[in-house]
Amino acid sequence: MRNAIEDVLWAAENPPRIPKRARRDIARALDIADLVRDGNQFLRLLERFWLLNESPAGWSLDPASFIFGSTRRTRIVQHVIRNLGDWSAEDLFQDLGAFDSPDMRFARFIEGLTSADVVLEELAQQRIVDAVNPHLRAVGFELRETSIEEGYAVFAIVSTRSQKDRRPKNVIFASKVKPDIRIRDSVDNDIEIVNQSDDVLIHDRPIGADGIRWRDLQGWWKESHNLHSDDEAKSDLYRRLRRILPERSDQQRHLFDLYHEIFSSSIPDLPALLPEVWLHWDHQTVRQRGAEALLRFRMDFLLLLPGGHRIVLEVDGRRHYATKSRVDPKEYFADPKIYAANMHADRDLKLSGYEVFRFGAAELENKEHARELLREFFVNLFDLYNVPISVSR
Numbered sequence: 001m002r003n004a005i006e007d008v009l010w011a012a013e014n015p016p017r018i019p020k021r022a023r024r025d026i027a028r029a030l031d032i033a034d035l036v037r038d039g040n041q042f043l044r045l046l047e048r049f050w051l052l053n054e055s056p057a058g059w060s061l062d063p064a065s066f067i068f069g070s071t072r073r074t075r076i077v078q079h080v081i082r083n084l085g086d087w088s089a090e091d092l093f094q095d096l097g098a099f100d101s102p103d104m105r106f107a108r109f110i111e112g113l114t115s116a117d118v119v120l121e122e123l124a125q126q127r128i129v130d131a132v133n134p135h136l137r138a139v140g141f142e143l144r145e146t147s148i149e150e151g152y153a154v155f156a157i158v159s160t161r162s163q164k165d166r167r168p169k170n171v172i173f174a175s176k177v178k179p180d181i182r183i184r185d186s187v188d189n190d191i192e193i194v195n196q197s198d199d200v201l202i203h204d205r206p207i208g209a210d211g212i213r214w215r216d217l218q219g220w221w222k223e224s225h226n227l228h229s230d231d232e233a234k235s236d237l238y239r240r241l242r243r244i245l246p247e248r249s250d251q252q253r254h255l256f257d258l259y260h261e262i263f264s265s266s267i268p269d270l271p272a273l274l275p276e277v278w279l280h281w282d283h284q285t286v287r288q289r290g291a292e293a294l295l296r297f298r299m300d301f302l303l304l305l306p307g308g309h310r311i312v313l314e315v316d317g318r319r320h321y322a323t324k325s326r327v328d329p330k331e332y333f334a335d336p337k338i339y340a341a342n343m344h345a346d347r348d349l350k351l352s353g354y355e356v357f358r359f360g361a362a363e364l365e366n367k368e369h370a371r372e373l374l375r376e377f378f379v380n381l382f383d384l385y386n387v388p389i390s391v392s393r
Contacts, residue, residue: 147208
C-alpha cells in the first residue's frame with residue numbers, strides 16, 4: 001500500500017522518463033561490488049523501494065539458483081551479500097522488478113545507490129556516478145551533485161535539456177550598490193567583495209534540490225554572524241534584508257512585508273524571498289555604462305524553488321516604461337525605448353532559465369488590496385511548482 005501511494009504521489013512530480021533499454025544499460029554498467037559495501041545498509045535501501053518478503057511473478061533467473069519458498073530477501077542475501085558475484089547488477093535489477101517499475105521509483109532508487117549511507121567510500125560513489133551517467137545522458141538526464149551532507153556529496157537525477165537545472169554557485173544579494181568583486185580562485189569560482197562588504201551579501205553555501213528556504217538562509221546567517229539563537233538570527237536577518245529595499249519604493253516594501261505576513265509560521269519551510277539580487281556583474285563603471293544599464297543587472301526579488309526553478313519578481317514603477325520630462329522633472333512621458341529594453345532583459349532572463357513575473361507599482365500601492373492580490377499569486381505560484389504551503393488568514 002505504501003508503494004502504491006508513493007507511485008501515485010510521485011507521478012505528479014514530473015518524473016524523469018528513463019526507458020527500459022536505458023535502465024538495462026545502467027544495470028549492466030554497474031559493478032555490484034561497488035553497491036554492496038555494507039550488507040545491512042544495502043538491504044535497508046532495497047526495503048525503501050521494493051517488497052523483499054515476497055516472490056515476484058514471472059521470476060526467471062537461473063532455475064539452479066531457485067530455492068522453493070524463497071523471497072527476494074533470501075535470494076538477495078544468498079546471491080548478493082553472502083556470495084558476492086553470484087549475481088550481476090542486472091540480475092539484481094531483474095529480480096527487484098526495477099526494469100518495469102514507475103519512473104520516479106527507479107530514479108530514486110538510482111539516487112539511493114549513490115548515497116553515502118549505502119556507499120561508504122567516496123571513490124566507489126564516484127564510480128557509480130560515472131557508470132550511470134553515460135546512459136542517463138543518452139536520454140536527457142544525469143546524476144549531478146546537488147548538495148553536501150556530513151561531508152559527502154549528494155547526487156540527484158536532473159535534466160540536461162534545461163538551463164534551470166544548473167546548480168547555483170553564488171547568490172549576491174541585498175545590495176543597493178554595485179559590488180566590487182574579485183575572483184579569488186577562478187578554478188573553484190570563489191569570489192570576494194573587495195570593498196563595501198557590509199553592504200553586500202553573498203550566499204556561497206551549496207544549494208540543493210530544495211532551493212534556498214528561509215530556514216537555510218537563517219542557518220547561514222546565524223553561523224556566519226556567530227549569533228546565539230534562531231530567534232536572534234531570524235529577526236536580525238529580516239531587518240537586514242528589509243533595510244536594503246529602496247526607500248522610494250513603498251510597493252517593494254509591501255511585497256516583502258506581505259509575503260512574510262501572509263505565510264507567517266510557514267515561512268521557514270518556504271523559499272526565501274531574496275531582495276536586490278545581482279544577476280550580471282560588469283567591471284565597467286556607472287559612467288561608462290550609464291546608470292540605467294546597471295539597473296537591469298539587478299533583480300528586485302528572487303526565489304530559488306525546489307527542482308531548480310528560479311522565479312524573478314519585478315515591481316515596475318514609471319522608470320520601467322517612461323522617462324522624465326526635460327521641462328518639468330515631475331512629469332513623465334511614455335518612452336518606447338525604455339519599455340523595449342525591459343522586454344529585452346525579460347527575454348534574456350527567460351532564455352537563461354528564469355521565470356519572470358512583473359507587478360505594476362500601482363497594484364501594490366494600497367497594502368490591503370496588495371495583500372489579497374499577493375495571497376492569490378503566491379498560492380497559485382507554489383501550487384504550480386508543487387511547493388506545500390499553509391496560509392495565514
